[in-house]
Amino acid sequence: MVSTFAPQAAGDLNFLKKLNRSSILGTVRRYPGATRADIAARTQLTKATVGGVVQALLERGWLREGELQPRGGGRPGRALYLDDAHHVLLGADIGVRGLRVVACTLGGEVLLQRYVTEAPTTPEETATRLAEMLRVLRGDPVIADRHCLGLGVTVPGPVAPDQPILRLAPNLGWIDVAFLEVLRPHLPDLDGAWLLDNEANAAAFGEFYFHDGIPPESIVYISAGSGIGSGLVTGDNYPLVPRGIQGLVGEIGHTIVQPGGLYCHCGNRGCAETLVSGWAIRAALGIADTENLEAAIAARGDDADVNAVLRRAGEALGTLMLNLHHTLNPAMLVLGGSLMHLGERLIEPALAYFEAHQNDLLRGTQRVPIKVIHDSTFTAARGAAAQVMAKAALEA
Amino acid sequence: MVSTFAPQAAGDLNFLKKLNRSSILGTVRRYPGATRADIAARTQLTKATVGGVVQALLERGWLREGELQPRGGGRPGRALYLDDAHHVLLGADIGVRGLRVVACTLGGEVLLQRYVTEAPTTPEETATRLAEMLRVLRGDPVIADRHCLGLGVTVPGPVAPDQPILRLAPNLGWIDVAFLEVLRPHLPDLDGAWLLDNEANAAAFGEFYFHDGIPPESIVYISAGSGIGSGLVTGDNYPLVPRGIQGLVGEIGHTIVQPGGLYCHCGNRGCAETLVSGWAIRAALGIADTENLEAAIAARGDDADVNAVLRRAGEALGTLMLNLHHTLNPAMLVLGGSLMHLGERLIEPALAYFEAHQNDLLRGTQRVPIKVIHDSTFTAARGAAAQVMAKAALEA
DNA sequence: ATTCTTTAGTTAATAGATTTAACTAAGTGG
DNA sequence: CCACTTAGTTAAATCTATTAACTAAAGAAT
Structure with a gap:
């Protein structure tokens, strides 16, 4: 990896x-x-x-x-x-439903953040928009005098392990995009490290690297949004992010948790994404892509169909958590992604399922701690900034 | 990890x-x-x-x-x-149905091997028996003049990540055994590195370290025997073996592949082990623990029940392979363990299921190569020897 | 056959990083 | 006030890899 x-x-x-x-x-x-x-x-x-x-x-x-x-x-x-006074780290997150940028200190404190809800169109237009946002950030007096160590960008899809190329983002319709090369002409003055990574990997990295207190030995971050993915980080001074031979580590949305289940857009049946993902929940409840999912669900109130779909999604999430635990045995599980905005009707069944199905392989040892990030809007962007710091620290 | x-x-x-x-x-x-x-x-x-x-x-x-x-x-x-003439590496494998020891060259060539089919009883008796076998090996003229770099021992259960203690081997009834300390008094003259590891981890390590030709970027080894487990290895000069916070990495036998399925001895339902494992196949076909599984199945010939059970087990194995692929994205999958002796009725459905359910996340990229080790009797012991070499190489 | 060119490998001097050992600095406790 | 402890700095010593010049050995061109 x-x-x-x-x-x-x-x-x-x-x-x-x-x-x-x-x-x-x-x-x-x-x-x-x-x-x-x-x-x-x-x-x-x-x-x-x-x-x-x-x-x-x-x-x-x-x-x-x-x-x-x-x-x-x-x-x-x-x-x-x-020293949180002399340098600044930039992070950007290209999400299916918006662009986010942050500026951080070396300690992971967010100094500035910006968010637009425009869905990305083409790489070129997205680069133009993102460059505008980053220029505004860079010009802000709060960070204008700091030395910029670089920029990390995250994307909603697998990135090639050996080069900064987004292989596939089904929810954006992008294939094999060398996004940093598209972006670079828009920001010719931004020097330092330029990094591209998958959104879940970067988020996992940030949660690990900027962890309050001594970081756990390893973290698995589960990103439940339009699709579902995960990132794994471990290591002491050099956090390791396994990417896999094709950058597909953590594509847990297409692990099979219900053989013979619903059809997935990937062609298989019973993928986790058919149960717990933005698109699956929209499909199950008949919510259009153009609507805001959180608002649409809130509008339906305490509806039995809604409750059943969210509980089923939560239990599928709990199954994924169990399977990841038995496959990777991380020291900490972190849940994030836009689906966390749907609240306890989804989260509670996930945690309950995970708790109820703990087996006693190692009786008596303590349970893995679980952190739920209810609002992870800037988590991935901050993680990208963390990666910039890790990269720069070797050159410091 | x-x-x-x-x-x-x-x-x-x-x-x-x-x-x-x-x-x-x-x-x-x-x-x-x-x-x-x-x-x-x-x-x-x-x-x-x-x-x-x-x-x-x-x-x-x-x-x-x-x-x-x-x-x-x-x-x-x-x-x-x-140089395959001056040193020797020792490996031992404590399996549920026998003990195996090997002596290898630095290049991974097996010079000597011994195998007894006694099932291990207590740690102390097992240590006595294993020490006898190792002394016979050590005294063989083929290796008597070589400098011994150490001994690696594998066990059928999770090993603590930070110390050489077997946490749990349900199929042996062992709990928290510091086996190397039990064994050491029996072999006071055997110096060099002493290592203890899980059987699947060691097997994975050996397949990677002693790979013919340039090793792949990473390997996942699936060990299907009495239980089912997996090992992951990656890295160049220092192969990395993630173990997890409790040594449970690769305990895929208890990932859930059929929610609401059969009950597992771990207390959950639908674990992979309820479909593809020695004990599950025995239970499904009414074969006693005392019988040899391979012989009993061969004796039944082309029986419809047998065929169905093996096909179902194979498909479950295929599901595990798919899920591991989407979670870890290794450069190579290796199948081993005693169940491989059951032949094509199990293996063919596994490979077919895996092939048929490839999704097109990355259209056109080549499939992961799969190696089936039909007889993996000494694979884990040889892997343990490989770990001895990796350890000794740092001190060379 | 001789010379030129290319690549492999060795050697002595150099540069550079950490350690060692001795030192100074700054607290507590009797 | 002195002994003791811990923190941190400094200069000499140690050790590793590099540099640069060398020898070695092959093929190609003349």
């Missing part, structure tokens, strides 16, 4: 330095307020090495010093934090 | 040397006959570095020189191969 930020397998002294620098930066990210001594203990590097690298990172605006950390009966250490 | 052989994230000059040495060794493993110049080109290291490391590896019996490789109008390079 190709991974964007995995270190290469061999190298020279400069490579070793990059590795150690990234490791030190990663330690501060995961343990804000760590002192040089803490970092040395955790990375197994010597005080001398850590001291030198930290000095360089302070000068370049990647780290800042904080308060003194009292030690029991010894000189206190100086707390270190990611 | 914790991985055994992933390089740490930071280190000193010695760490860098290990990394480069392992990278050079990995290049020779994947490209037998490569010259120093080939290695330098592939690893991006300089000729000088490669030359020095290769010299050391030749002296230590890890590499051997072969014939001259003619170049177009220049000095020919000297072919390099893994």
Whole structure:
């Protein structure tokens, strides 16, 4: 599984330095307020090495010093934090029903965000629109003086694992689009890293990389929207994002959970997407593509048909969660995507199904924590920004 | 997902040397006959570095020189191969219906193998029996003069990701067994690396590491035996084996493929294991645990019940293959396990189902290659030996 | 046959990163 | 006030890979 930020397998002294620098930066990210001594203990590097690298990172605006950390009966250490004042990360999300852009600090704090609900048409028009939004962001006084580390863009479909090409976005009608090349002429002055990734992968990455507190060992993010997909992230200093030989890792919408079930647009029957996805719910309830799904469902109130469809969708989501748990065994499950706006009628059955069908393979061990992101409008864009930081950290 | 052989994230000059040495060794493993110049080109290291490391590896019996490789109008390079004369790797497999041990060369060639069909009883008795078999192996003149790099042991159940403890083997009745500690007193003279892993993980690792020709980018191995599990491997010089937060990666036997289906011993309904596993087939056909499954089925001949059960099991296996493909998108699928002995009545429906239900997510791209190991008696043990080599290569 | 060109591989000097060891800095506790 | 502990810095030492120049060995052209 190709991974964007995995270190290469061999190298020279400069490579070793990059590795150690990234490791030190990663330690501060995961343990804000760590002192040089803490970092040395955790990375197994010597005080001398850590001291030198930290000095360089302070000068370049990647780290800042904080308060003194009292030690029991010894000189206190100086707390270190990611410097959130000198750099900015840009993220953009091309969704089926809108475009979103964000500007983040190194710590993952969103400084600026913008959202339009126009559905994307052609790549060229979308690039024009997105470039406008990004130029407005870039001109905002809040970030105008910061050094931009790059731009990450997410798309609703699989991306080739070895090159930034969107292979297929059925809900946009795009095939084999090298979107960054389409966008670049519109933003000639935006330098730094340019990245393209699948929306669920980026969201998973962001939830992992910008996790509050020590990140879990691994995260699976389930994105339930027009379609359904998932992203997996694991690793310490270099979060690994498996993509698969064709970039299809996490295409769980087409796993079969009901043999002989409903027909899916992919040609098979009983795919998860036939039960839990925007298009399946629209089809089951006769809601037109042009209508807003959330509003249409809210308008129907406490309708029995609606309740049944949402419960069935929720249980299918619960099945997917169980199957992912038994296949990938992540340390945390995160639920996001626009379907979360449909609320408890969908979410509650999913969680209940997951809980009720826990088997006792490992009796007594604690359950996997589940985080529900009720509004994940900017989750993918922020994740794309996180990927920019991970990329830039190796070059810092 | 914790991985055994992933390089740490930071280190000193010695760490860098290990990394480069392992990278050079990995290049020779994947490209037998490569010259120093080939290695330098592939690893991006300089000729000088490669030359020095290769010299050391030749002296230590890890590499051997072969014939001259003619170049177009220049000095020919000297072919390099893994040295299969000076070291030996030991692997052992504790299966539900027998114990297997192998001795391998660095290239994965099996020098010796032994197999007993006694079902394991207690860990202590199993350790006694296994130690006997390994001592016989170790004393064989074929390998007596070789330096032993270590021993890998596989077990039919999840292993904790951070320590060598078998968490649960329902088919053995073992819970939380630190098997290496049980075994060690019986083999006090066996030094080198001692490893414990799940059988499917080890098998996957071996198929990847000892792959004939350039290994695929990633492999998923499906082990269909008394239970059903899978292993995933990916990576170049450091094959990564995701294990999950509890070591449950690949426990696909308990993914739900038929909601509301048959009851499984885990408490849920419609688990894959209720359709495709030794115990499910026995239950469906009324074959006792004490009978040999293959023989009992052969004895019934061309029976309609048997055919139906095997076809249903095969189709369930095909469903699992599809779901794994859409979840992990490996570059290669390998089928193994004792059920493969049941032959085409099971295998053909699995392959046919998989082929028939390919969707056209990425029209026109080539299908994932599938390898069926009809007799995988020693596959897991050999995989465990491969893990020993990967571990030792970092210390070489 | 000789020379030129190309590629393979080795060697000595150089550059660069981390470590070691000694040091300074800054707290607590008796 | 002094002993003790922990944090962090500095200069010398160590070790690794690179650079650049070299030797080695083959084919091609003259």
